[in-house]
Amino acid sequence: MSAPLLEFRGASIGRAGRPLFAGLDLRLEAGELLAVLGRNGSGKSSLLKTALGDLPPLGGTVALRGAPPASVAPRARARLVAVLPESEPLPYDFPVRAVIELGRYARLGLFGRESDADRRAVARAVEVAGVEAFLERGINELSAGERQRVLLARVLAQEPELVLLDEPTAHLDPGRQFDVMRLLRRRVDENAVGALAVLHDPNLATRFADRVLLLGRGRVLALGAPAVVLTEALLAETYGTPFRVFAHPITGAPVALADGPAP
Amino acid sequence: MARRSRLAALLAAFAAAAAAALLLGPSFTVDREMLGLRLPRVVLACIVGAGLSTTGAVLQALSGNPLADPFVIGASSGAAVGVIVARWVGIPFTSPLLLVLAVGGAYAAIALVLRIARVGARTPVQTLLLAGVTVSTLGTAVVLLYYSVRVEDATRTMLFLMGNLEEGDWRFIGLAGVAVAAGVVAALLTTRALDAFAMGEETAGHLGVDVERFKLAFCLLAAALVGVVVAVAGLIGFVGLVVPHIARRLVGNDHRRMLPACVLGGATFLLLADLIARTALAPRMLSLGAITALCGGPFFLFLLRRRARERDALARALEQAAGESKT
Numbered sequence: 001m002s003a004p005l006l007e008f009r010g011a012s013i014g015r016a017g018r019p020l021f022a023g024l025d026l027r028l029e030a031g032e033l034l035a036v037l038g039r040n041g042s043g044k045s046s047l048l049k050t051a052l053g054d055l056p057p058l059g060g061t062v063a064l065r066g067a068p069p070a071s072v073a074p075r076a077r078a079r080l081v082a083v084l085p086e087s088e089p090l091p092y093d094f095p096v097r098a099v100i101e102l103g104r105y106a107r108l109g110l111f112g113r114e115s116d117a118d119r120r121a122v123a124r125a126v127e128v129a130g131v132e133a134f135l136e137r138g139i140n141e142l143s144a145g146e147r148q149r150v151l152l153a154r155v156l157a158q159e160p161e162l163v164l165l166d167e168p169t170a171h172l173d174p175g176r177q178f179d180v181m182r183l184l185r186r187r188v189d190e191n192a193v194g195a196l197a198v199l200h201d202p203n204l205a206t207r208f209a210d211r212v213l214l215l216g217r218g219r220v221l222a223l224g225a226p227a228v229v230l231t232e233a234l235l236a237e238t239y240g241t242p243f244r245v246f247a248h249p250i251t252g253a254p255v256a257l258a259d260g261p262a263p
Numbered sequence: 264m265a266r267r268s269r270l271a272a273l274l275a276a277f278a279a280a281a282a283a284a285l286l287l288g289p290s291f292t293v294d295r296e297m298l299g300l301r302l303p304r305v306v307l308a309c310i311v312g313a314g315l316s317t318t319g320a321v322l323q324a325l326s327g328n329p330l331a332d333p334f335v336i337g338a339s340s341g342a343a344v345g346v347i348v349a350r351w352v353g354i355p356f357t358s359p360l361l362l363v364l365a366v367g368g369a370y371a372a373i374a375l376v377l378r379i380a381r382v383g384a385r386t387p388v389q390t391l392l393l394a395g396v397t398v399s400t401l402g403t404a405v406v407l408l409y410y411s412v413r414v415e416d417a418t419r420t421m422l423f424l425m426g427n428l429e430e431g432d433w434r435f436i437g438l439a440g441v442a443v444a445a446g447v448v449a450a451l452l453t454t455r456a457l458d459a460f461a462m463g464e465e466t467a468g469h470l471g472v473d474v475e476r477f478k479l480a481f482c483l484l485a486a487a488l489v490g491v492v493v494a495v496a497g498l499i500g501f502v503g504l505v506v507p508h509i510a511r512r513l514v515g516n517d518h519r520r521m522l523p524a525c526v527l528g529g530a531t532f533l534l535l536a537d538l539i540a541r542t543a544l545a546p547r548m549l550s551l552g553a554i555t556a557l558c559g560g561p562f563f564l565f566l567l568r569r570r571a572r573e574r575d576a577l578a579r580a581l582e583q584a585a586g587e588s589k590t
Contacts, residue, residue: 054468078471085466091327092461092516102458106471158470 003066005029005162005194006051010060013043013050019058020046021219030161031191033184035205035226036198038215039239044198047215048164051196052081064162078106082160086170087148093138096150100125103157122157129153129183145176152183163187165197169204177201181208202230202256214238230254266514273513273527280534281305287538307428307436308537309530311496312506314443314488316529317450319503320510320522321485324457325478326377326386327464329511330566332504333369333489336380336395339500340402341372342486342493343424347409350420357435362442366490372398373482373489385464388570426497426552428537439495446488447526453477454518461516499533499552501559506532508566 012022020043053069169177214221235243322331345368379394410417459467510524
């Protein structure tokens with residue numbers, strides 16, 4: 001029985017001695033997608049950085065497969081955890097193929113030699129993410145949605161056990177948002193990875209996440225199944241604006257709508 | 264395939280430039296002038312050109328900023344301060360100790376500028392250029408101070424730092440050649456890490472690059488190359504900016520092809536610049552540093568202007584989109 005993939009125990013999250021929220025108890029295993037919702041500055045990104053070991057917890061403990069994340073060597077960490085950032089252009093343009101191949105960095109041999117396993121992993125990632133069509137194009141020439149699928153392919157090529165996603169659907173149209181979340185969900189359902197995704201849209205969380213972590217001002221507001229956690233009261237407290245939650249006309253799942261007074 | 268053939272074309276251009284640099288001059292025969300005067304210049308041009316271009320490429324990957332250049336960010340200036348310190352304590356121009364001090368000065372400047380210029384996880388153009396200019400000016404101040412205090416050595420040191428390839432001592436050339444070759448090979452062995460850095464420092468860390476260790480190693484590498492170059496050839500600016508830019512255009516940003524293109528292109532650029540320096544107003548010898556700066560300076564301004572325009576266009580497009588979504 002191996003240690004849990006990711007575990008927070010009484011963890012206090014923040015930076016430079018200023019806690020953003022405290023008392024987080026959370027366990028994440030492969031096969032689960034956990035969405036993190038909260039207003040700007042509530043500590044969502046800091047939570048991801050703490051899981052990576054780039055920020056130390058200000059209290060309590062964090063463990064990646066039983067070890068403090070900061071103690072895991074960079075290459076070993078990259079074999080365990082991959083990060084999907086917001087879809088932004090890169091400082092330099094690279095062919096899509098080169099971007100995806102770099103997902104294998106932590107597994108390459110001496111002086112960057114590629115093995116058959118590396119080539120297979122890249123080919124599989126390209127196929128799963130459906131990016132064959134633009135392999136030879138420059139990543140900065142692509143639309144935000146296409147670029148995000150390429151970066152997701154890089155995450156898949158990394159063959160991690162845990163995927164951390166920081167607003168993976170920002171700047172994407174609704175269709176492209178669903179593309180990215182569907183791909184992620186498929187990998188989670190294959191029991192291949194556990195995922196911790198910072199999202200801004202409660203309805204994406206309802207549709208794709210197994211559990212939701214709601215962060216409020218300085219504390220954890222709720223942690224549980226979307227249908228239980230995404231209530232009008234809790235959402236209003238999370239975002240500081242009234243919400244309407246009603247049943248989806250077909251599935252019956254909760255649909256959340258920010259509903260403050262218009263000026 | 265096309266990109267590989269461009270690398271071959273660059274190799275041909277380099278061979279042609281080397282032949283021209285070796286053969287063009289008052290005499291065409293293999294004689295003392297060719298072997299004793301021009302051959303060392305040709306070898307030195309290759310060392311200096313390859314060293315400066317590789318440094319530019321490494322600094323550009325490290326900072327995520329295509330305008331980083333050893334001269335612009337003050338590394339050359341730091342190395343010049345190292346040379347001045349060496350002169351101050353009486354170390355001769357051909358001593359290996361001069362190399363050590365120049366490398367130390369370059370490292371101090373690079374480390375300082377990259378630290379000051381950093382904003383969060385990024386190194387924006389504005390802060391990089393401002394920090395570079397400031398450190399450069401500080402270095403120049405030290406150099407000028409030396410000239411005014413040690414007047415008797417001012418002319419010699421000034422000529423040395425002005426940027427030229429007049430180094431007749433084969434042992435010193437050999438030492439510099441070995442150092443630059445080692446640096447270039449080290450860079451070629453870490454092209455994957457350079458690629459990762461070129462995608463952003465944070466991303467590099469996520470992909471498994473030991474960011475802090477590589478940053479230190481690349482800063483040391485850049486300092487070693489610049490220090491050695493300044494110690495043998497003085498201040499030669501903008502090579503590390505112009506050559507990597509052309510290399511990116513020709514073979515793309517992938518360092519596996521881009522670095523070899525920088526090595527060949529840098530050597531070619533310096534060979535041609537030195538050819539102009541010694542033939543344009545022959546028998547008068549022009550300052551090589553002035554020639555490269557006259558080519559590179561306007562080029563740099565052009566890049567800066569184009570970047571600013573691109574940014575303006577982006578800002579306007581965003582504003583427009585925001586306006587449309589409101590109405």
